[in-house]
Amino acid sequence: MVTGRRSSGQAGRPAAPAGETATGRAREVAASVADPELPMLTLADLGVLRDVREEPGGGVTVTITPTYTGCPAVEAMRDDLRARLLREGFTGVEVRVVLDPPWTSDWISASGRRKLEAAGVAPPGPAPRRAPGPVPLTLGPRPPGRGVRCPRCGSGDTAELSPFGATACKALWRCRACAEPFERFKEI
Amino acid sequence: MSHTSDNALHAIIEATGDLGFRDPLAGVDSRLPEGAAPADLAAYCLMLGDDALVMSHRLQQWCTRAPELEEEVALANIALDLLGQARLLLSRAAQIRNGAGDAGRGTAEGAAAGRWDEDRLAFFRDAAGFRNVRFAEAPHDDFAHAMVRLLVFSAWRLALLDRLSSSRDPVLAAVAAKGVKEVAYHRDHAAGWTVRLGDGTELSHLRAQRAWDAVLPEAAELLHVHEVEGRLAAAGVAADPSTARGELEDVLARVAEAATLRHRPPGRAPDGGTGRYGVHTPELDSLLAELQEVARAHPEATW
Numbered sequence: 001m002v003t004g005r006r007s008s009g010q011a012g013r014p015a016a017p018a019g020e021t022a023t024g025r026a027r028e029v030a031a032s033v034a035d036p037e038l039p040m041l042t043l044a045d046l047g048v049l050r051d052v053r054e055e056p057g058g059g060v061t062v063t064i065t066p067t068y069t070g071c072p073a074v075e076a077m078r079d080d081l082r083a084r085l086l087r088e089g090f091t092g093v094e095v096r097v098v099l100d101p102p103w104t105s106d107w108i109s110a111s112g113r114r115k116l117e118a119a120g121v122a123p124p125g126p127a128p129r130r131a132p133g134p135v136p137l138t139l140g141p142r143p144p145g146r147g148v149r150c151p152r153c154g155s156g157d158t159a160e161l162s163p164f165g166a167t168a169c170k171a172l173w174r175c176r177a178c179a180e181p182f183e184r185f186k187e188i
Numbered sequence: 189m190s191h192t193s194d195n196a197l198h199a200i201i202e203a204t205g206d207l208g209f210r211d212p213l214a215g216v217d218s219r220l221p222e223g224a225a226p227a228d229l230a231a232y233c234l235m236l237g238d239d240a241l242v243m244s245h246r247l248q249q250w251c252t253r254a255p256e257l258e259e260e261v262a263l264a265n266i267a268l269d270l271l272g273q274a275r276l277l278l279s280r281a282a283q284i285r286n287g288a289g290d291a292g293r294g295t296a297e298g299a300a301a302g303r304w305d306e307d308r309l310a311f312f313r314d315a316a317g318f319r320n321v322r323f324a325e326a327p328h329d330d331f332a333h334a335m336v337r338l339l340v341f342s343a344w345r346l347a348l349l350d351r352l353s354s355s356r357d358p359v360l361a362a363v364a365a366k367g368v369k370e371v372a373y374h375r376d377h378a379a380g381w382t383v384r385l386g387d388g389t390e391l392s393h394l395r396a397q398r399a400w401d402a403v404l405p406e407a408a409e410l411l412h413v414h415e416v417e418g419r420l421a422a423a424g425v426a427a428d429p430s431t432a433r434g435e436l437e438d439v440l441a442r443v444a445e446a447a448t449l450r451h452r453p454p455g456r457a458p459d460g461g462t463g464r465y466g467v468h469t470p471e472l473d474s475l476l477a478e479l480q481e482v483a484r485a486h487p488e489a490t491w
């Protein structure tokens with residue numbers, strides 16, 4: 001049980017090519033780390049990478065946000081980020097987690113959405129917007145997937161099997177045209 | 189990538205000195221709101237954290253026993269969401285109890301001084317120290333019972349978390365804002381099953397009605413206001429459970445109607461003597477015996 005702080009936070013600067021800042025390099029490295037559960041996406045694609053900065057006193061601070069509260073991937077993200085940055089020559093690497101504002105699937109990048117679809121996972125639609133007042137109750141299946149295309153055959157004739165899937169962020173769907181099941185990234 | 193030998197494990201151990209679970213609040217702003225007694229805030233975080241931990245464990249008990257594979261996955265997901273909420277809330281309770289700052293964390297001196305952390309709270313407290321509502325600890329007689337209990341629990345928790353997302357405690361507000369999105373899915377999932385079972389076959393209707401009749405009277409406990417909740421609600425930090433009654437009753441009445449179940453709204457809240465005061469049913473002892481067995485058998489183990 002230790003925090004991500006290192007005892008001596010001396011900024012090690014990798015030999016960056018001229019014209020490239022250490023912050024820019026660190027951002028590039030952090031952005032390219034793959035999500036542990038959706039390895040086709042980088043952390044930047046997933047929208048969980050909130051900030052990368054070089055501290056004035058030395059060291060690099062990376063800020064991430066979890067997708068779901070109980071998502072065990074956060075621990076792995078933290079470790080992967082630190083390991084990659086250390087390996088690329090940075091020192092004093094600290095990974096912070098912020099909960100607010102909460103992550104939304106709207107932060108998945110356009111390239112992230114393309115990569116999901118190419119990997120057979122239907123990308124999320126726009127996150128639901130809430131009117132003031134109590135969270136509305138949805139009885140029966142969630143509003144049919146208008147615009148949810150089967151990532152295998154492209155048909156729009158799809159239906160939700162279960163709102164919960166192999167990871168916290170995905171639901172199980174099936175295509176009624178090609179009869180194949182597929183995963184869909186939930187919009188939250 | 190310029191490196192071919194991918195020795196991430198080595199780098200992690202070198203950088204952190206260990207491998208595995210960290211404080212889930214590491215790096216989260218830990219300031220306390222003004223106008224709230226720290227002891228109250230710690231007690232409140234325990235209440236909400238214990239609700240989530242105990243309900244999560246009951247749902248985990250469905251693993252390998254759910255009626256279909258998809259449902260097993262669903263219940264495991266819901267349990268995982270609640271476990272994540274419990275980790276943050278118990279860590280927040282520990283953080284407040286230990287005083288702001290991280291001094292002494294993970295050191296022998298800290299352990300000797302009786303510092304709390306999420307593991308100590310989850311694994312080394314006896315039932316009388318738990319502050320969850322009794323509603324969360326009851327065993328699930330059958331699948332219909334599990335769905336009705338999850339429906340009531342989620343509808344109530346969703347109403348509380350929604351109010352808490354504007355709490356003056358920044359950690360509670362952030363945990364709640366995330367939790368609202370998760371628990372909305374839980375509630376709708378349980379509502380969907382309650383309708384399928386209630387408005388299903390003769391047998392499924394019978395069992396859904398039996399579950400409804402058994403679970404609903406217990407819901408009164410959820411609307412009881414403990415003194416700590418009352419004080420913190422007045423300070424703009426906690427959600428007053430009694431204000432959730434209208435929303436809870438509305439959701440339950442609508443689900444009952446769609447499920448063709450005879451509805452009875454939750455009765456009057458009991459005066460004291462609830463789980464919030466550490467008064468529990470024997471079922472919590474057996475639940476904790478299972479939950480805590482490994483940690484207590486190997487108190488020095490780390491993970």
